[in-house]
Amino acid sequence: MNAPFQSLQYAGDALFLIVGAVLVFSMHAGFAFLEVGTVRKKNQVNALVKILSDWGVSTVMYFVIGFPIAYGINFWMNAGDLLQLTNGKILAGGRGFDILHCFFLLTFAACIPAIISGGVAERMKFWPQVFAGAIFTGVGYPLFESVMWGKNTFLQTWLFSSFGSSFHDYAGSVVVHSMGGWIALPAIVLLGQRIGRWVNGRSMGIPVSNIPFLGLGSWILAVGWFGFNVMSAGNFQAISGLVAVNSLFAMVGGILFGLIFSKADPGFVHNGALAGLIAICSGSDIVHPFGAFFIGGIGALIFIFGYKFETEKLKIDDVLGVWPLHGLSGSWGGIAAGIFGQKFLGGMGGVSLISQIVGTVSGAVFAVCIGLLVYGALKKTVGIRLDEKQERQGSDLAIHNIGAYPEEDMLSA
Amino acid sequence: MNAPFQSLQYAGDALFLIVGAVLVFSMHAGFAFLEVGTVRKKNQVNALVKILSDWGVSTVMYFVIGFPIAYGINFWMNAGDLLQLTNGKILAGGRGFDILHCFFLLTFAACIPAIISGGVAERMKFWPQVFAGAIFTGVGYPLFESVMWGKNTFLQTWLFSSFGSSFHDYAGSVVVHSMGGWIALPAIVLLGQRIGRWVNGRSMGIPVSNIPFLGLGSWILAVGWFGFNVMSAGNFQAISGLVAVNSLFAMVGGILFGLIFSKADPGFVHNGALAGLIAICSGSDIVHPFGAFFIGGIGALIFIFGYKFETEKLKIDDVLGVWPLHGLSGSWGGIAAGIFGQKFLGGMGGVSLISQIVGTVSGAVFAVCIGLLVYGALKKTVGIRLDEKQERQGSDLAIHNIGAYPEEDMLSA
Amino acid sequence: MNAPFQSLQYAGDALFLIVGAVLVFSMHAGFAFLEVGTVRKKNQVNALVKILSDWGVSTVMYFVIGFPIAYGINFWMNAGDLLQLTNGKILAGGRGFDILHCFFLLTFAACIPAIISGGVAERMKFWPQVFAGAIFTGVGYPLFESVMWGKNTFLQTWLFSSFGSSFHDYAGSVVVHSMGGWIALPAIVLLGQRIGRWVNGRSMGIPVSNIPFLGLGSWILAVGWFGFNVMSAGNFQAISGLVAVNSLFAMVGGILFGLIFSKADPGFVHNGALAGLIAICSGSDIVHPFGAFFIGGIGALIFIFGYKFETEKLKIDDVLGVWPLHGLSGSWGGIAAGIFGQKFLGGMGGVSLISQIVGTVSGAVFAVCIGLLVYGALKKTVGIRLDEKQERQGSDLAIHNIGAYPEEDMLSA
Amino acid sequence: MKYIVAIIQPSRLEAVKEALSTIEVFRLTVTEAQGIGRQRGHTEVYRGHEYQINFVRKVKLEIAVDDKYVEPTIEAIVNAARTGAEGKIGDGKIFIMPLEDVVRIRTRERGSEAL
Amino acid sequence: MKYIVAIIQPSRLEAVKEALSTIEVFRLTVTEAQGIGRQRGHTEVYRGHEYQINFVRKVKLEIAVDDKYVEPTIEAIVNAARTGAEGKIGDGKIFIMPLEDVVRIRTRERGSEAL
Amino acid sequence: MKYIVAIIQPSRLEAVKEALSTIEVFRLTVTEAQGIGRQRGHTEVYRGHEYQINFVRKVKLEIAVDDKYVEPTIEAIVNAARTGAEGKIGDGKIFIMPLEDVVRIRTRERGSEAL
Ligand SMILES: Nc1ncnc2c1ncn2[C@@H]1O[C@H](COP(=O)(O)OP(=O)(O)O)[C@@H](O)[C@H]1O
Ligand SMILES: Nc1ncnc2c1ncn2[C@@H]1O[C@H](COP(=O)(O)OP(=O)(O)O)[C@@H](O)[C@H]1O
Ligand SMILES: Nc1ncnc2c1ncn2[C@@H]1O[C@H](COP(=O)(O)OP(=O)(O)O)[C@@H](O)[C@H]1O
Secondary structure, three states, X not given: OOHHHHHHHHHHHHHHHHHHHHHHHHHHHHHHHHHHHHOOHHHHHHHHHHHHHHHHHHHHHHHHHHHHHHHOOOOOOOHHHHHHEEOOEEOOOOOOHHHHHHHHHHHHHOHHHHHHHHHOOOOEOHHHHHHHHHXXXXXXXXXXXXXXXXXXOHHHHHHHHHHOOOOOOOOOHHHHHHHHHHHHHHHHHHHOOOOOOEEOOEEOOOOOOOHHHHXXXXXXXXXXXXXXXXXXXXXXXXXXXXXHHHHXXXXXXXXXXXXXXXXXXXXXXXXHHHHHHHHHOOOOOOOOHHHHHHHHHHHHHHHHHHHHHHHHHOOOOOOOOHHHHHHHHHHHHHHHHHXXXXXXXXXXXXXXXXXXXXXXXXXXXXXXXXHHHHHHHHHHOXXXXXXXXXXXXXXXXXXXXXXXXXXXXXXXX | OOHHHHHHHHHHHHHHHXXXXXXXXXXXXXXXXXXXXXXXXXXXXXXXXXXXXXXXXXXXHHHHHHHHHHHOOOOOOOHHHHHHEEOOEEOOOOOOHHHHHHHHHHHHHOHHHHHHHHHOOXXXXXXXXXXXXXXXXXXXXXXXXXXXXXXXXXHHHHHHHHHOOOOOOOOOHHHHHHHHHHHHHHHHXXXXXXXXXXXXXXXXXXXXXXXXXXXXXXXXXXXXXXXXXXXXXXOHHHOOHHHHHHHHHHHHHHHHHHHHHOOOOHHHHHHHHHHHHHHHOOOOOOOOHHHHHHHHHHHHHHHHHHHHHHHHHOOOOOOOOHHHHHXXXXXXXXXXXXXXXXXXXXXXXXXXHHHHHHHHHHHHHHHHHHHHHHHHHHHHOOOOEOOHHHHHHOHHHHHHOOOOOHHHHOOOO | XXXXXXXXXXXXXXXXXXXXXXXXXXXXXXXXXXXXXXXXXXXXXXXXXXXXXXXXXXXXXXXXXXXXXXXXXXXXXXHHHHHHEEOOEEOOOOOOHHHHHHHHHHXXXXXXXXXXXXXXXXXXXXXXHHHHHHHHHHHHHHHHHHHHOOOOOXXXXXXXXXXXXXXXXXXXXXHHHHXXXXXXXXXHHHHOOOOOOEEOOEEOOOOOOOHHHHHHHHHHHHHHHHHHHHHXXXXXXXXXXXXXXXXXXXXXXXXXXXXXXXXXXXXXXXXXXXXXXXXXOOOOOOOOHHHHHHHHHHHHHHHHXXXXXXXXXXXXXXXXXXXXXXXXXXXXXXXXXXXXXXXXXXXXXXXXXXXXXXXXXXXXXXXXXXXXXXXXXXXXXXXXXXXXXXXXXXXXXXXXXXXXXXXXXXOOX | OEEEEEEEOHXXXXXXXXXXXXXXXXXXXXXXXXXXXXXXXXXXXXXXXXXXEOOEEEEEEEEEEOHHHHHHHHHXXXXXXXXXXXXXXXXXXXXXXXXXXXXXXXXXXXXXXXX | OEEEEEEEOHHHHHHHHHHHHHOOOOOEEEEEEEEEXXXXXXXXXXXXXXXXXXXXXXXXXXXXXXXXXHHHHHXXXXXXXXXXXXXXXXXOEEEEEEOOEEEEOOOXXXXXXXX | OEEEEEEEOHHHHHHHHHXXXXXXXXXXXXXXXXXXXXXXXXXXXXXXXXXXXXXXXXXXXXXXXXXXXHHHHHHHHHHHHXXXXXXXXXXXXEEEEEOOEEEEOOOOOEHHHHO
8 A cells, every 4th residue: 555545544534533523522412402301490501511521521531541441552642642643553644543543432431421411310419420420431431341342352252252253332232322321220229219200109200391402412412323333433444334324224213113102202202213323333234224223113112111111110210211211222232233133134144142142231230230339339428419408499500500591580680 | 446445435435425414314403493493382392203203204215115216226135235235236345335325315305394394384284294205205206306316317318408408406406495395385285374374364473482493493404504515426526615615605695685685584594594505406516606696695585575475475374484495496596507507607507597497397397296196185085284273282282292391381390 | 646546635625624614614503502592582583693694794705805815816717617726726626625725714714703793792783793794704804814824924934933933823722713802802892881781880790591502502612613623734634633632632621620610600611611622723733632631721711710800800791701712712722832832741842932922912912903993983983882772672672673482472372 | 440350261362452452441461370270281291101281371461440441341351252152161260359549650640540 | 259369389389289179179370470578589600600589489379269268278278388397488478358259251150159 | 458569660670679678578479471551562573574562571569568568668669660760651550459368378477467
């Protein structure tokens, strides 16, 4: 390969990763608005500040601790070398591949606190949540990432030698979404239900504040998701159109199943799209678009019925439904790749259902453990829940000293 | 051409189409918010659910029926072949060109129901509208597309041999926008005016709910439009900077004419931008930016005066004004390409005004016919309009059982 | 270099600039919503219309006058030549490099009125503001641009020969942001305080209307900023991953410093992110990410304390705080590049602190002068301020004849 | 003088206002209200959970009138506020209370003159 | 007949409504209101500037009742509207005013029958 | 005891509140209202269509006072609620109604003591 060509390739990789990183960064605005629209008005500011703060903390933690844990590459060198660092080596003409790769993967890591945020909304203390997020993006998540995608290959090697294929998770149904959803579960349980959610054992339902904002959040997430999945290729030449189209079909499956099985409930239709996108991450490079359609559709159903089961039967007050959405649909995605990825279902093959199940289950178990550990310790020490007065007042006033619509608060303005 | 170079080109095409498809996909959020902001609060949820549901249905219909109709390529093969399918052939190293091309063109097809949606808002039944959308994206639109852009070349051949140039519609002023706007016209007429729009023959005006949301929708559309036009090149190497800059100038022409001729009316300024963008699609690759400025400006004027004429003179209750916006400005765009595309006006030439007129008129006629057919049949059979009680209550409660701001509905929340 | 390769490069440059231009174009929606959320409800429509109108006028002014002033290239030729115009020459195979370059740089120029808009909000007349914006984007800004980035190289040559390095401003902390912020200062002072901002010498505070919209604006800006900085490379091959990661770290520094030094105030956290991004523009290609973190963090502190100083001590009623945000943090960015760019702080070197100070100060002085000139002249002649009745009524009704939520204004709707 | 409070359906506001004009009652104060009464609220459903909305949107009019205007005012409201020919459940109520004095802020006029 | 106006804490609305049902008072009109009284407002801070919010969100009930219902209604409201066992500052007030006549718009019934 | 209802311009609320404080009237209830009267509404235009807004934003104060406070209260409101030296059309009205009883929910106090 000649030099100008090589240079073009470096530039292509840089652009590819930047576009991906920016798209997934924008998804965090989606997380913010999904929560803004779903919580009551008195907790909207908190939703916005949480997501942005978690992003800030995640960036520092993941660059300094997380990425080195997962991939064995660190950034303690001067800017000139950093620019040329490519797969751990200083290559002349490099355009910052490794730091961009880290940026792109940070956008995944930062999903963990963003996912949890939606479950613990309206009653969680601010700083303990920031702290927990830091632990997850700095240590917890990168540990699992290192095993599935990174430098600690023992499990993957074993799966490969035992079942013919290692655990396949192209864009993180399991590594990212299921991880976030299953960490959130113990957090939500340890936190307890919001005041007024059940009164004398009767399920009361706390109304959402703003469906247009919720829809906006959902749209931002859906658009950014194409970066999430497509740029998971990791470099420009590895781009696959199939990934984009499978993401599309899974999303559409989620929309249509959500539409039909919920009588056009706006919450389920918009979240159905997300459930579909979550479920397809794992297998987006190997399944057929029509397979993707069912992966997404079933993902939406799992969310719909999982959410009802969680909230009405288990009485777990998961505000945005992040456990059924990211946890259950994500786990389904990991397993589904082992089914719909098979050649006889039109897939690319090269995937083992057993490996998929082992990988998926290990992710969920790991997540519940670190969730229990971190939130349990926080609950024992500094406490994780706002006091009753603060919760009634709303986290906006209690934490941030301002409501979401200050002008309205002042009658005479 | 050598192999690594070829590979880079495949990758470039894939990225190019994905970026385009994602940008135009995001425009659908724009359609949603434009409608959310324009309808009354009691119909905002419906706007959101309609756009997302129509997108879902359109995806399935266009991939399975529409694209094969228009281009003669279908996707009944396994994922591995799908990945390599490029212009109908299985090419080693392909990155999914054909499915991406279909994805990109789907984002156009799906504009048809999204455009109609804004015209029939606040009183149309949900499922008949979903059904109509399916027919248009699956059959109606692809038929016309096949004639103008696709495999049925008879008309284009005849125009070319008769008038020296075939019908030129680079990014679909006619094929997409005018099509959507002119289909909407019979739908709106068959549906009738909203209750309260005219009282005892007096035009009452129904106020819009939320100008910031409407502005947001307009911004999302304007941003995504650069994908709509630029990626209409179809492949990476065919990219033209002129297309981007012409889109800019037409939009700006629309903004400024809208500003001046409406005394800074926010509706006309924001919609003026869109009218400009609609009008430029056809000729964006062949006109001069200063020509584009006038194409857009005149497009905005056509919208402004067309809207007044439609609603006040013809008493057609077109909620968002989709017929003058997409229908009239789109048709103007088709014709304008035949004027401003001429060399003596600084254009690239190679375009015939007569062909442009024939193509444009045939599009409008075809659209009105299929619109009449589909909505006429639906009206005769299942009915297309909510009953009076439902309409008064609002489509959110009537169809989706929930308002847009549930917390506000529950006083004591 | 062979022909197909050259062609690919042209196409790459076109795509690169288009992606950049579109990202920065989208930032203008961010400016709009930042203002919509910060002003009172009665001025939201005006915020939206102003930003869009200024964009329209800026486009015309900058293409026709500004860019030729700054770079000596004009566009008075037919469309065919325009498409091939590349660095002032007609090159076969060109994809419109110069017009795209102009489009990209227009998105910067148009920031000037958008920045000012936030400072003069709620009481400025509409047309004088449009006119002032036209002068700045058409003449004022391009003059300074020509000196720092363009064809008038005398200052840069002198700085280089005197201090070893010319003034370094990669993406415009000084040329764009500081320019906008420092022009705004005299405008705001000449305009005077809003009615009710100080009552009998007591600072009353005028509450913002909508923190979610403000947050949305901030998010849109932050996302688009990656185009602002990354595409400042000017062509595809010059892309640098370091620029993207430094932007990230400066933003994060701004978020975290904003969070900690303001007790989680949503205004300071969201604006902190922007202050960080403003400060990093200058040195984003030469500092180390950890340096960028502090550049951004200090930028946020400068904003926080500068804003308090400006509004409470100097009693300047700067609605969005654009002078401390863009002016002060921008100036800080220019100087910071001369500090953190040094090799001993991990930077790339090749930058002189003195040159940075000279460049930065000259920018601020120039800005204040043209601001005084233009707004002074306007004040003397046509007047710049709404009359009292209009201001009390709100600029929406006074200028645009419509409120932001018309349905709410009509009780019985 | 009497202070008349009328609770009506929002959709009838315009008609009531016009009916009052025809009997030369041009001044009133309007507030949005929520009614609880025989007319039932509705149920909303979001993500499978049902919410009972027990309130019905109403508009409340307050009209201070001279004694001789009381009956015409009642008559005008009743006629214009009914929905359908027969009236429907939820059409509302009119309450008549004694009013001892009135002051026009602008002029300090008092009593009937200030109405 | 009396016209009872009660200002209560918004969080007690549901309980008051239920308490009223048990004494067979099923009809009332509700509006959102802001109270100024002994209960203080709060301070908000935005970008370093403090805003005094001097108002406290309240809910206002209007209930027209027959004389014999007055005391039970007061009793029901007082019991249900208190926050905490002792009641807290800001729990609100009940005002009782004379009501001269009532008209049911739907039926034109008047007086007690129309209540 | 009297029940005073005052309709004023929203921009005068702060001043009226302060004026009332100086005569030691510290408690009141505020609601947003829309007025119809001599002061005309305005016209809005959207996409070429005109909308008549016939309402003017007002603020409604409700103040229950002991008889001896009635005149001072009226005086305080009139002075503080006027816009401009002369007062302008639309400055509003004050209505005085008889109040038979008051209950403080927290303490069950009744009558003047509960005010
Ligand atoms: N006794 C009452 N006190 C206060 N408001 C009442 C009373 N009775 C009815 N209302 C108001 O009038 C509205 C209509 O009453 P409702 O019982 O639904 O129908 P109708 O007026 O036909 O009997 C209620 O929603 C409520 O706002
Ligand atoms: N004299 C009054 N006139 C009108 N409203 C009053 C009056 N006194 C109290 N209120 C209303 O009752 C609410 C509660 O009063 P407050 O003085 O705070 O507590 P408490 O009722 O415990 O004495 C106030 O916010 C106000 O809305
Ligand atoms: N008779 C009335 N009944 C109820 N409200 C009234 C009455 N007269 C006036 N108002 C209220 O007072 C406001 C001011 O009245 P308006 O006639 O505009 O000016 P002015 O008080 O100067 O005569 C009105 O908007 C309305 O809210």
